[in-house]
Amino acid sequence: MEKVKNKTIVFGHRGYPAKFAENSLAGFADAVKNGADGIEFDVQLTKDMIPVIMHDERVDRTTDGIGYLKDFTLKELRQLHLANGEPVPLLQEVFKLVNNRDIVINLEFKTGVIHYSGIEEIVLNLAKKYSFNHPIIYSSFDYVTLKNCQEIDPNQIYCYLTDEEVANPAKLIADNHFAGIHPKQLLPTTKAISQRIWTVDDPKVAQKCFESHVAGIFTDNYPLMTKIRNQVQD
Template structure:
């Protein structure tokens, strides 16, 4: 991949075609040219990291309730819309191991802070040989600070849907590697920003013209073609 170009991340895999956060979607993205993948991590009742966007299983499975109230065994009895069980993080890591693809792992702790999730995830990641360092992100400031205490050498980025008055200062003072905003941040200082969730072509073109570091999209093949049209 060309590091001078905006990196295109498959947001929860390839939701335009496959079930969100499904191994099927991630497997397709890995094999078919995605430059990066993004996904969300929670902990089960028995402390096992799993991949799903919402705190509750209602929207994307045939079950109801909070992930935190399911043991892994109970959770695995539910099914995504494609019939697969909710993926364990270790299953997705196994798919990504050794692949030339960027990884953005979001700690989904903005509403529920799972005790020990930072140590659990960071320790699990050490068991694999990823080609690129994982980009860790979260809306929860405390989660990122907990991670920095455990392993300050990793890449941590602050997720936000709010307007940030001085993003360069936020990044520098907190030793973050960048910021992941919901829309483009015009900054007098150069900042690393990866923007979510970009599915509108006209919006994407504007971001590509700014050469933002990355975008997260539900349709990565479309955005790859558009990016290359704009950036050459």
């Protein structure tokens, strides 16, 4: 299910990093308020098993703290600050923000390096407590995570993230019962598969994606890419 029928969905990658701290509530709020098609964000677990939003496994780059996120309790993590002074957001805070809003969510399980035990069930159960206007798109670089999710709830949308070449993406999707693939570069064939490309910030690359009518793109500048999309896809 896509928000804009027959148009490529433009996702705010980690919110709106071109203007706000990445994976911040401010960035997500801007996307919701100003009509972004969708938002994308990364989920990990604290030491006490609370799902929070952060891309890196370590807190060093995006906060004023040092160390692995997994070694912080929620209370300890919330004492750190993003570049804009905000604390690291909880998944439930983002869910509350988009609850009953016309925006597509892409939730990435950040389990490619550290596989957080039980993260799939924790996240899927939390999502049941909210009302979303569109089905959540769950993605991960980690094959095991996606298969675990399918065992817990086979009726959700699961997509495989990859930065490697895929010889036969249609077969990969069919064999694993995935809903689509999220490659780093535009794949040659688009008709047989649902693909969402990351991270598209170059207008020329974006135009090619829009001309190919891919299912979606992830971008750090959703207003610019939405403008280009609307010029290409009328």
